[in-house]
Amino acid sequence: MKSRESWLSELTCSGKHFRYYDLKKLDSPGVERLPKSLKILLENQLRHFDGAQVDEHIVDTLCQWADKASGGADVNFSPARVLMQDFTGVPAIVDLAAMRDAVAQRGGDVSVINPQIPVDLVIDHSVTVDQFGSAQAFQENVSKEMQRNVERYRFLKWGQSAFENFNVVPPGTGICHQVNLEYLAQVVFQGQDDDGPLAYPDTVLGTDSHTPMVNGLGVLGWGVGGIEAEAALLGQPYSMLVPDVVGFEMRGALREGVTATDLVLTVVELLRKQGVVGKFVEFFGDGLGELSVADRATIANMAPEYGATCGYFPVDDATLAYMKLSGRSADTIALTEAYCKAQGLWRSAGDKPVFTTTLSLDLSAVEPSLAGPSRPQDRVALPQLGQAMRDYIELQGRDLDQQTPIPDMNQPLQHGDVVLAAITSCTNTSNPDVMIAAGLLARKARERGLRVKPWVKTSLAPGSKVVSQYLADSGLQDDLDSLGFDIVGYGCTTCIGNSGPLPEPVAKAIDDGDMLVSAVLSGNRNFEGRIHPQIKASWLASPPLVVAFALAGTSLIDLQSDPI
Template identity: 60%
Template sequence: MSNSFNTRSTLEVDGDPYQIYRFEALKSKYDVDRLPYSLKILLENLLRKEDGRHVTEQDIEALLNWEPMAEPGVQIAFTPARVVLQDFTGVPAIVDLAAMRDAMQRLGGEPKLINPLEPADLVIDHSVMVDYFATPNALKKNTELEFQRNEERYKFLRWGQKAFANFRVVPPGTGIVHQVNLEYLAQVVFTKTTPPATLAYPDTLVGTDSHTTMINGLGVLGWGVGGIEAEAAMLGQPITMLLPQVVGFKLTGKLSEGATATDLVLTVTQMLRQKGVVGKFVEFYGDGLDNLPLADRATIANMAPEYGATCGIFPIDRETLRYLELSGRDPARLALVESYAKLQGLWRESGSREADYSDTLALDLGAVVPSLAGPKRPQDRIALTNARQAFLGTLRQDLESRHALPANHEEERFASEGGDTAIGWQGGHETGAIEIELGAEKHLLKHGAIVIAAITSCTNTSNPAVLIAAGLVAKKANALGLKVKPWVKTSLAPGSQVVPAYLEKAGLLGELAALGFNVVGFGCTTCIGNSGPLPEAIAQAIREGDLVVASVLSGNRNFEGRIHQDVRANYLASPPLVVAYALLGSMASDPYREPLGRDRNGKAIYLKDVWPSQREITELMGNNISSTMYREQYADVFAGSEAWQALPVPEGEIYQWPESTYVKHPPFFEGMSLEPPGPPKIEAARCLIMLGDSITTDHISPAGAIKPDSPAGHYLQQHGVAPKDFNSYGSRRGNHEVMMRGTFANIRLRNKLAPDTEGGWTTHFPSDTQMSIFDAAQRYQETMTPLVVLAGKDYGAGSSRDWAAKGTKLLGIRAVIAESFERIHRSNLVGFGVLPLQFKPEESAERLGLCGKEIFSIGTLAGEPGSVSVKAVTETGEVTEFEATVRIDTPTEWDYYQHGGILHYVIRALAKQSEAS
C-alpha cells in the first residue's frame, strides 16, 4: 500500500503496539478538524487503502479539500472492515456465491477464489413467525414451526458456514442482527493482524438490511446495501460512492417527562424527511448528546432509511465507552477505543469545535411529545393528542377512495362520542360493525379496531428504557385489573437474549405475559410481515365488513401491505404505547380522554394512571442490567440450539443442489462468457408497469404471506407445497422461481395499466388483455420484447432488497424510468444490469402525456453518456421524445453495467486472475 501523505504511525496502548494512519501528519497543510466525524472515518479508510488504483493520492486530496456546499461529484472507493447479513437477504447472497463457484468452474477458474475476503457474519433473525401468541408455550411452538418450515434453508446455511472461510452464522433464536451487532459484533476500533504489525482502524461495515445504520449510534460508520453489493464487498471489491454532503443535526436540552426515545426518533424522522437528506450523511452533534443514552442514539440511527439518509451517525464519547463496558466488551478494547479516538480527533467533548456541515437543523429535546407515525409511512408523525382525529381522517379517505360516501357525511358519523363505535358508509348503507365470537363471548369488531399490538423490531428492542417502560405499564395495568381487548393479537419479540433476562430480573416479564405479551420468538417478526395469521373469526369479520382495522407496533416500517394483508392502517409507536393501545383496543378512541378500561371497582382508568415516571424506569434499569448479563448471553453465541446442531451438513466446496422449493440454482450466470457483452440495446420495448410516487421495495418484492391464487402460490402448489406450508416470500428468497413470480405482487400495488385493481395486475399489449404481471412478462419474453417501468418520485424506497432488482431483471425489464430513485435500489438496479433513467426536472410520465401503451426505444449508451434520448411511439404513430438522465453514477458502476451486473464483473475478474496464476 502507498503512503503518499506519510501518515503511517504507531500507537501504543497498555504496552501493545498498533499500526495506525494518523491524521496529525496532515494538519500542517490541511484543516482536518473541520471535517465531520463521518468524513474523518472515510479519510482514514482512503489513507489505509491507498494503492494507486482503487484509491489514489488525488482521491485523498479531494476528501481533504471537501467543500460542504458542493454537489456530490467526486468518486471515492470505500472498503468496509466487515459485512453483516440477515437471513432473508443473506440466503440469496450465499446462493449467489455458490452459483458463482459453479460459474467459475465452467469458465476454467478456481472455485475457491469465490470466498469472502473480509469477515462476514450472518444472523438468522427474519424467519420466525407469530403463529402462536398470548400463551406460555408460544416461543416453543413458534420455534418448532420455524425449524420445520426452514430446514432446507438452514441446512444450506450450515453448508455455507463450513464451505466458506471468513463466514460465521449466528443461529436462529438468538436475536435481531442489528441488536446482536450492537451488543456483540461491533468493535468500534477494528484490529487486524498483518505481520509484522497489528493494524488498528475504525470499525466500518455494510449490511444487507437497511437498518444496518443502527450501529451508527455506537460511532461505527456503516449502512445498508443490497445483497449484490454486499457479496462484492465480501469478495474484496470496494464500494464506489460519491463523496457525500453531510447534514449536521444539533441536539440540545433533554427529553421531558413522559417522552420516549421512540417519540424522539419519529420527530427526527419527520424533520429530516421534510429537510430532504436522501443520499446524504446525517451527523448528530451538540450538548444534547450529554443527555442521550447510547440506546437512544441507536434508536435514532436505526431509522436512517426512514428519513432517507445513507447514515445517521453519532461520535465516540464517554457514553460510547459506558455502553461498551455495560455490554461486556473486553477492557483492552475499551482502552484502545478511547486512546485511538482521542488521538485521531474522533472523540466528542461538550463545547468542542463544531465541524463544517453542508446544512444544519436543530432540535430541543424538551420539545418532543408522545407520538405515533402512520398509517403507512414512518415519516408521517402524529402527536398522540391528535391520534384519534388523524385516524378518522384516514378512515374517511380510505372509504371515499373505495366506496361512494354521501356528500353531507360528517366525520363524526365515523365514530360516536367517545369513539366506542366506528361506523363507515358503503354503497349508501351504514356498515362497520361485525359481530364476532371469541371463546364464549360475542363482540362487535369495528372500523379502527386494533387487531395487532406488537413489541417488535430492532428499533426499540435494543432500548432497555422503552422496554422497561412497557413492562411497568403492564404491571400497573395488571394491578388495576385491566385486560387487553379480546380482538387484539399481542406479541413480544425481543431483539436479543439479554432482553428477557433483564425483564425477568426486574419482575416485568411475567407482567407483560399476563397481558398477552408473551415472548413469541427472537427475531424480526411483525415489522417485516411475519405477524402470522389473525384468528379466523377476526379475519373473516374484516373481510365481511370490509373493515379498516389497525395495527400498533414498535417497529420502523409500516408500508402498505407489509404488516398483514388484512390490516389497512398501521402505526409505529413506543413499546409502552403499544401496551396502552392493546388495552384501549381502537384507533377510533382517544388515549388521553377515554379510559383504557375500568378497575375492579368500576373506576375509569386513564393513560396517566399507568404511565411510568422516568425515575421508575431509571431505577429499574440501574438495578437489573449488568455487564455480566451480556457476557453470559453471548458466551457461546455461534453454537445454537440442539435442533440447529442436529441439522445435517452437506459436504464439498461445490454445492450439490437438491430438489427444493427454498434453495434453487439461479439462472443469472447461464451462458456467461469470459468477455463482457457491453451495454444492451433497448428498442421496441413495452411498458410492463406504470406507477406513481413512493413505490417501495415492499411493493416491488413483498416479504409477507404468499397468496394461494398468486403466480407464486400456483408455482408452489404445482410443486406439491400446500398453502399452509407456503411460509413467506422472504423465507423463499433462495428460489428465483418463487421470487420472480412475487415481483410486483404486493396486494396494495396500484398499476395504472390495470386501473380499478390492486395487486400484481397489468395489461398486456397489443392484445389489450388484463393478466398478472408475471404472466404478461412471460408473454413478452416469448416475443423477445424488452420491458420498461414508468414511475414517479422516490422509486425503491424502503428495505435494501436485492430481489427487487433481481426479480425486475428476471421479468425482462431492461430499464426503469422514474422521477427520482432511493439510493440503495438505484444501486441494486445497476448492480444487476437494469438501467435506471430519471426524468428531467419538471418532467414526468404524466406531464409528457405518456399512458404506458407506447412502444419505447432508448438511445445508445456507448461512451457512457450522462443522458440519453427516449422515444415513445403510440399505437397511432404519434411520437414523444425526451431526454432522461442516466443514473449510473460512477465509472465503476458503468463497469458493472457493461458486464451485465456486479457479480458478473467479479467472476470475470477472478477467472482472469485464476487464469494468469
C-alpha cells in the same frame, strides 16, 4: 507520489503497540473541520491508498471538503466487514459455492474461494407469529420456522464450516442489527498486516436497509444491495460519491415520559421535510450527552425512513459505557478511547464541524407521538391520534358508527379497533428504557385487573436474548405474559409482515364488514399491507404505547385524557 507509510503513527494502549493511519500527518487544515463520518471515510482512503483505485486526487478532495461543504467526487470505500440476514445471505453463499464448483471443475484449489473480510449472517427474517399469548408460543413458532426453512438452514450451516471469515448466528437468537450492536461491532478494529497490529475504525456494509443502527455506537455503516455486499466480501471496494453531510444539532434534554421512540419519529418528520436522500446525517450538539447509545441507536436505525444513507453519532463517553455494559473487554474499550482521541474521532462538548447544512432540535420540545397510518414520516401527537384516525376512516368512505359482530365475542368490531399490538423490531427492542417502560405499564395494568381486549393479537419479539434476560430478572416478563405479550420469537416478525394470521373470528369480522382496523407496533415501517393484508392503518409507537393501545382496543382514543 505519496505513500501510505508516510501517514503511519504508533499508539500504545494496555501494553500493546498499534500502528494507525494518522489524519494529522496529512498536514491539511481542513481535516480537523471535517464531520467525524468523513474523517472515517478519509482514513479508509489512506489505509487502502494504491495510486489507482485510491489516488492522491480523492485524498486531496476529502481534505478540502470543508472548504466547499459538498460532495460529488467518486470514492472507493472498503468496509471492515459485511453484515447479512438470512433472506439476502443465502444467495451470496450460493454464489460462493458456485465459484468453488467452477474452480473444482478446472482442477483448482477450492479453498481459495473465501470471503476476504469477515462476514456475519444473522438468521432473523424467517420466524412468523403463528402462535401467540401463551407460554408455548415461542417454541411452537420456532418449530414451524425450522420446518419451513430446514433446507436453507442446513445450507447456511454448511457454509459456516466450509468458508473462512464466515459466521452464522443461528435462528432464535436475535435481530441482526441488535446482535450487531450488542456483540459484533468493535468500534475500533484490531487488524493485522505484515508489519504487526493495526488499529482502524470498524465499518460495515449490510444487506439490510437498517444497517445504520450501528451508527449509534459510532460505527459507520449502511445498507447496500446483495451484489454490492458480495463484491465487498470478495475484497472489492464499494464505489460511491463523496456525500453531502447534514448536521443535526440536538440541544437540551427529553422531558419525563417522552421516549426515544417519540424522538425518532420527530427526527424522521424533520429530516424527510429537509430532504436527505443520498446524504450522510451526523448528529452533534451538547444534547447528545443526554442520550444513551440505546437512544442513539433508535434514531440511527431509522435512517432509511428519513431517507439518509446513514445517521452517524460520534464516539464519546456514552459509547464506552455501552461497550462496558455489553461485555466488551477492558483492553478493547481502552483502545477505542485512545484511538478515537488520537484520530480526532472523539466527540467533545462544543464540537461543531463544518456541514453542508444544519438542523437543530430542542429535545425538551419533543412530545409523545405515533406515526401513521401508512408512512413513518407522518407523525401524530398522541392526543391527536383519535381525530387523525377518524379523519382517515371518513377519507376511506367508511361509516364511523358501523359495527360487525365477532363470532364468540360479546362485543362487535368497530372501525378503528386495534386488532394487532406488537412489540417488535430492532428499532425499539434494543432500548432497555422503552422495554422496561412497557413492562412497568403491564405491571400497573395487571395490578388493576385490566385485560387486553379479546380481539387484539399481542406479541413480543425481543431483539436479543439480553432483552428477555433483563425482563425475566426484573419480573416484568411475568407482567407482560399476563396481558398476552408472551415471547413469540427472536426476529423481525411483525415489522416485516411476519405477523401471522389474525384469530379466525376477528379475520372473518373484518372481511364480512369490510372493517378498517388498526395495528400498533414498535416497528420502523408501516406501509399499507406491509404489516398484515387485512389491516389498512398501522401506527408506529413506543413499546409502552403498544401495551396501552392493546388494553384500550381502539385507536379512536386520546390516551392522555381518556380512560382505558
